[in-house]
Amino acid sequence: MKKFDKERVLLAIAAPLLAIIVAFLVTAVVLAATGKEPFNAFRIMFDYGSKSDSQVYILNKATTYYLAGLAVAIGFRMNLFNIGVDGQYRLAAFFAAALGGALTLPGAIQIPLIILCAMIVGAMWAGIAGVLKVTRGVSEVVSTIMLNAIATAIIGYLLQVGRLGELDEAGTKIATKPLPESAHFFEFPTQPAPVWGFIVVAIIAGIVFWFTLARTRFGFDLRTVGQSGSAAEASGVNVKKMIVTSMLISGAMAGLIGMPTLLNDSYEYGGDFPVGIGFTGIAIALLGRNNPVGIALGALLWAFLERGSGQLEFQGYDKEIVGVIQGVIVLCVVIAYEVVRRYGLKRQQRQVGAKLAAQARNSENQEVSA
Amino acid sequence: MANHDIDITVRRGTVHALIGENGAGKSTLMKILYGMQKPDEGTIEVDGEQVTFSNPGDAIARGIGMVHQHFMLADYLTVLENVVLGSEKLYGIGDRARAKIKEISDAYGLNVRPDVHVEDLGVADRQRVEILKVLYRGARTLILDEPTAVLVPQEVEALFDNLRELKAEGLTVIFISHKLGEVLSVADDITVIRRGTTVGTADPANTTTKQLAELMVGSELPSPETRESTVTEVPMLQVENLRLTATDPDGVVRSLLDGIDFTIHKGEVLGIAGVEGNGQSELVEAIMGMRTLESGVLSLDSVDISHRPTRKRREDGMAVIPEDRHRHGLLLEAPLWENRILGHVTEKPNSKGVFLDPRAARADTERIVREYDVRTPGIEVTAASLSGGNQQKLIVGREMSHAPKLLIAAHPTRGVDVGAQAQIWDQIRAARREGLAVLLISADLDELIGLSDTLRVMYRGRLVADADPATITPEELGSAMTGAATGHLEAPVEEASADDTPADDTSAEGPAGTQADSGTGPRAGADTPNDPSTPDTGSDTDGGEDR
Incomplete structure (x- = not known):
């Protein structure tokens, strides 16, 4: 059995690796076609991406991406396509920022309160899609996309002076009231810039994610629904309840996405709060195969590519080229996983057949010789 | 390896039965004959001429057609539409095709009405449509994969009458089954497959089902013991x-x-x-x-x-052996030990409190594999890689374990x-x-x-x-x-x-x-x-x- 597993691991790694290599090749072709030297561009990215300040940037960025990947992956494990992670995290971060700015409590109370608020808001927003799906049969893809737009509108409405927003001292931008010092999350005093302490929360979230799925009854039920809804129902899982529950959890996880930025960096929710991370999360969850370790690697890769893209501009390349790389990676990964999955299944079937045939022949030979 | 050292000769104008346990390799052999899978070695000859099939199209061109166990018909189309679908070039899609269908139907007594919707047809009628579909494409050799599995006895008789008509017209039928009584009643020749290889042939005229069964299983069948009825009043x-x-x-x-x-x-x-x-x-x-x-x-x-x-x-x-084990009884892409948990996740030995107990579940899966003779190289392989019979044994073992x-x-x-x-x-x-x-x-x-x-x-x-x-x-x-x-x-x-x-x-x-x-x-x-x-x-x- 050991051998089986080793080969399976190899297969699992082969797919994303292949996808990344193909993505770089395609990008090289694109660069060459536009009359630019491709390999120099890659060299710039790698050189710049491995500098120490880049490393800090990548870790901080990856923290956010990791949480986004997890939030999406929970849905994927259930066969639910939670596109609404984007709206969920923005709405969650906005209300959490507003709450945090309004209170001044000891950090040990205030920080958990802010995080809890974000998780609840995210869960509620995702829950709407879950409830709509089980009661009215609305596809979660459609409803979550629409909820994204609604979230944008709600934030736009509330983030105004006199509502939940206020002008900064320079009078140039509107944001929520800044969090008090006590609500700042701890940092690792690395040089040249600090690594956000929220990376610890992200790691814990990854471990909880893994443990829940692999080691609890609930996780088993959830995976069962994802693999076969009909088998899950026959096995006694309440599929509808499971859909709502997993949407709630996915939304709660989405609520965490904005927290590293809010608690470690911006300390307020303004017009410059990062957007679109929910969609990045989809790419990363795909890349990481909904596996907590894979998602971590995907998040790091994504952050690395983005870091490299900034430098490209200074060297006369278009930074959009990184978008091409990312896009091609996702495409390749989806294809590669499916190919590898089918190949793996077939291969195992063959191996099992061969082993059984060998066993059968052995026992027959023994019978004959006996 | 699903098949090895298969030797089979089918005479023209006969019904040749191919029998064997499930997982013995019948379906693989049929796939090879029908061009859906390529053999690693060996040759296939049709009418004395060596052929290679790289896809079902080649097989059809050689006059070999297949009637699948699960019908491949579009419910909302008429019989005519279903028959011409994919072969529009042969006789068009209109009156010429209708006439041809009538002709085939009458020639072999298939009694197919071309303008009925398939959804209105019963199982036996659908099967006849499938047969007609194959004949329409010019097949002279028909492969029928467990055709009687879905029929009631009267329908089976009618099917056999059809097969005899086909035979009388000089067509060849390869008939896959494990219902031995039926095989004996309709076949002219019988080939038995066991563990991926042909183990013998039998002449239906002087063979009994018991002998056939023993050929298939490779050993004597267990003899019965008479027991009391166990029905109680509770x-x-x-x-x-x-x-x-x-x-x-x-x-x-x-x-x-x-x-x-x-x-x-x-x-x-x-x-x-x-x-x-x-x-x-x-x-x-x-x-x-x-x-x-x-x-x-x-x-x-x-x-x-x-x-x-x-x-x-x-x-x-309440234990359940579901009708459709793939839909309701298994997680095909999950390992066997997870399948052992399925449906009993709240019960020992699968879980302790809200936590799974993978170690105990694995150990118990080993036990089921042993006691219920599930043929598998291990419990980490996916359920999909087992043959149907072994999947079923796993399900039975699981359901009986609680x-x-x-x-x-x-x-x-x-x-x-x-x-x-x-x-x-x-x-x-x-x-x-x-x-x-x-x-x-x-x-x-x-x-x-x-x-x-x-x-x-x-x-x-x-x-x-x-x-x-x-x-x-x-x-x-x-x-x-x-x-x-x-x-x-x-x-x-x-x-x-x-x-x-x-x-x-x-x-x-x-x-x-x-x-x-x-x-x-x-x-x-x-x-x-x-x-x-x-x-x-x-x-x-x-x-x-x-x-």
């Missing part, structure tokens, strides 16, 4: 006046099940006969709690479970080889002796008659007839299944003496021995007349009085 599952409806998209309320009333006692096997699609699946789902009842009461072990969720019912001792009170067995031996079949019957009987109540639903009438203590016939969502398995024959049951007979089915007197049927006729295809013991020893190859006193006990339990 009701285990009571179904009272159960009614289930469904609303169509256009708002019409149809009744799926109506007036279902029965009781299964401890130690009793209640068999439900019926053509598929007459409400059996719905009945199973209703009892499992997957559907909301319109009305009626279900009680298990004297406790009303009508409103309990599926999981609770399972924990309370001391069930009631077993719902829907087609427990469908697609399962002879060896595993006998084993599954044994296990059901053994559990029944311990007081298990069994609801058995099967399309295999011999299995139903052989295992059941009581028989009921389901037709259009109602239980329309009951019968005593001790005296009923598959033919009589078959006519009740088509709605032709209702009430208590009485066998003609001479049928009762069938107890003395020689062993050879009974053998491996059902828990066979059919007419005899209403529920005694495993009887593949019953070679002793059974104790005539046992059958009676089965009939006084629930025969049909409660309607």
Whole structure:
């Protein structure tokens, strides 16, 4: 059995690796076609991406991406396509920022309160899609996309002076009231810039994610629904309840996405709060195969590519080229996983057949010789 | 390796049967012959000419056509449209095609009406459409993959008549089956496959089903032991006046099940006969709690479970061998030990509190694999990589591992080889002796008659007839299944003496021995007349009085 597993691991790694290599090749072709030297561009990215300040940037960025990947992956494990992670995290971060700015409590109370608020808001927003799906049969893809737009509108409405927003001292931008010092999350005093302490929360979230799925009854039920809804129902899982529950959890996880930025960096929710991370999360969850370790690697890769893209501009390349790389990676990964999955299944079937045939022949030979 | 050293010669103008256990390699061989898979070595010759098929198109060009076990027809198209689909170039899609279909249909007595929608056709008619489809494409050799699995006895006879017509016209039929009685009645030559290789040929004129079964299994079949009936007076599952409806998209309320009333006692096997699609699946789902009842009461072990969720019912001792194991019984891409957890995640040894206990679950999976003879190289392989019979053995092992009170067995031996079949019957009987109540639903009438203590016939969502398995024959049951007979089915007197049927006729295809013991020893190859006193006990339990 050991051998089986080793080969399976190899297969699992082969797919994303292949996808990344193909993505770089395609990008090289694109660069060459536009009359630019491709390999120099890659060299710039790698050189710049491995500098120490880049490393800090990548870790901080990856923290956010990791949480986004997890939030999406929970849905994927259930066969639910939670596109609404984007709206969920923005709405969650906005209300959490507003709450945090309004209170001044000891950090040990205030920080958990802010995080809890974000998780609840995210869960509620995702829950709407879950409830709509089980009661009215609305596809979660459609409803979550629409909820994204609604979230944008709600934030736009509330983030105004006199509502939940206020002008900064320079009078140039509107944001929520800044969090008090006590609500700042701890940092690792690395040089040249600090690594956000929220990376610890992200790691814990990854471990909880893994443990829940692999080691609890609930996780088993959830995976069962994802693999076969009909088998899950026959096995006694309440599929509808499971859909709502997993949407709630996915939304709660989405609520965490904005927290590293809010608690470690911006300390307020303004017009410059990062957007679109929910969609990045989809790419990363795909890349990481909904596996907590894979998602971590995907998040790091994504952050690395983005870091490299900034430098490209200074060297006369278009930074959009990184978008091409990312896009091609996702495409390749989806294809590669499916190919590898089918190949793996077939291969195992063959191996099992061969082993059984060998066993059968052995026992027959023994019978004959006996 | 699914096949090795296969040697088979099929004579033109004959029906050649290919038999073997499930997983023996019949389907792989057929795929090779039909060009869906390429052989690693060896040659195929058609009419003395060596050929290689790289896709089904090549095979069709050589006059080889395949009728699949699962029909490949579009329900909302007419027969004509289905037939011409993909072969529009042959005779167009209009009157010329219609004329050709008529011609083929008349030539072979297929009785196909070209302008009917396929959704309005019964199973047997659909099968004839499939055959016609293949003939339309010019096939001279037909491969039929388990064509009788879905048919009632009368339909099987009609199919065999069609096959004889085809043969008379000089066509060749390769007939895959593991129903030995049928094979003997229709085949001219028989080739037996075991473990991926041809192990022998047989002449149907002087071979018995028992000999065939032994060739297939490779060893002598177990001999039967006669046992007492185990039916008790203690009701285990009571179904009272159960009614289930469904609303169509256009708002019409149809009744799926109506007036279902029965009781299964401890130690009793209640068999439900019926053509598929007459409400059996719905009945199973209703009892499992997957559907909301319109009305009626279900009680298990004297406790009303009508409103309990599926999981609770399972924990309370309801075991299920589902009709469609891929849809309802397995996670195909999950390892065996996770499949062992499926459906029993809240029970020991699979979990402790809210946490899974993978170690114990793995250990117990090893036990199931050992005790139920699941042929697998290990418990980490996916369920999809096992053959159908081994998947089923795993399911049976799993369901029997939680001391069930009631077993719902829907087609427990469908697609399962002879060896595993006998084993599954044994296990059901053994559990029944311990007081298990069994609801058995099967399309295999011999299995139903052989295992059941009581028989009921389901037709259009109602239980329309009951019968005593001790005296009923598959033919009589078959006519009740088509709605032709209702009430208590009485066998003609001479049928009762069938107890003395020689062993050879009974053998491996059902828990066979059919007419005899209403529920005694495993009887593949019953070679002793059974104790005539046992059958009676089965009939006084629930025969049909409660309607």
